Amino acid sequence: MIIIYSAVVLAALGLISGSFLAFAAEKFKVKADPREKLVEAALPGANCGACGFPGCSAFAKAVVKGEADPEGCIPGKRTGTPETIKKIMNALQEKIDEVWENSEENPDKALELLEGEGSSNNKKKSKAPTKPTKEEKEKYESKLKDNTKASAIYGVLPNIDCGLCGCKGCAHFAIEISKGNIDPEKCVPGKRQNVAENIEKLKEMDEKEIEKLLEETEGDPGEIKKKVNDK
């Protein structure tokens, strides 16, 4: 008898609390704002942190709440991201819900639908920059050793390997600059850190000065940044 009672009581309790929880989960469901997803899809997705938020999704949340300016996305400025974001923010709630449903809750598709509706000035939807793979990065990082100038330049770069400049990582970018093949202004996340100016300073220095700098700092990027900034 005791065994049957125990089994029945426990099973009944489990069933009751289970169904209560299922009911509560449905009733207090948290609906994600489709606008947030759309803004996130419009961002470059480099998670560079130049906007001051921890990653693109945090920035998207802040933009939707009105706590951040769409212009704050520095890597996206060139590719028209702020305009796209403004368009999303200005769209009516019904419109957002409609494209959200039509795209089966796929943010990229919804964004395309929304863009297609508007004027044609935003045709070229920017593609997210491709982050370099680890092998590519390491290949160029190992090449840095024989190139003192590039090593110094590498020191003043943000070292986040975002790939926005079109190179395979910061080491590749540094080598290309030292050869004069690419404009230092192309480093988008570095704009706030005076990267272009620092590179100019490095270019003016001669071989010996650069070697001395590297020796003093032991090639540590943080130390190099400090030294060059102080000059």
Next chain:
Amino acid sequence: MPEGTRLFFIFLSAMLVNNFVLARFLGICPFLGVSKKVDTAVGMSIAVIFVMVMASIITWILNLLLVALSISFLRTVVFILIIASLVQFVEIFLKKISPSLYDALGIYLPLITTNCAILGLALLNVQQNYSLIETIIHSFGAGFGFALALIIFSTVRERMELYEIPESFKGTASALVSAGLLSMAFMGFQGLVKL
């Protein structure tokens, strides 16, 4: 002793004399984990008071059933089941109502499930043969006692952040020392109420 006085003494005893954290040493995990900031300590306290009161009412009623079927050996299992589902409910509810509090409490919210203070309270209510009204008063007392200890402790820890502490005492070490001092202070309530 008149009924009203007795209830008041039960409340006072659970809150101060037999404080769950500082005298019975139950629920130390959230006591140390969520006491870094006053805001989260207040949120945690409210969640614990709610779970404590709801859990003891439900477990008290269920205990009648268990006793009637003479399967009271299942007490612990049944009580844990009830507490776990209540905590789940609080979690779902908080996520909807106050996402910032939900984020701040983090892992400590689901950890109320395994908070021995709550299971201890439910078992104590049954052991002391409390009536339903006594159970409710007792669990309010226990909940407020937990809140009192947690909030006092969090203010102490916030102040401690400002002082220069020897390297080896930083963080948990100094927190445990001050928790011990706080516990000694609460020992002063011993003998305030005799039930």
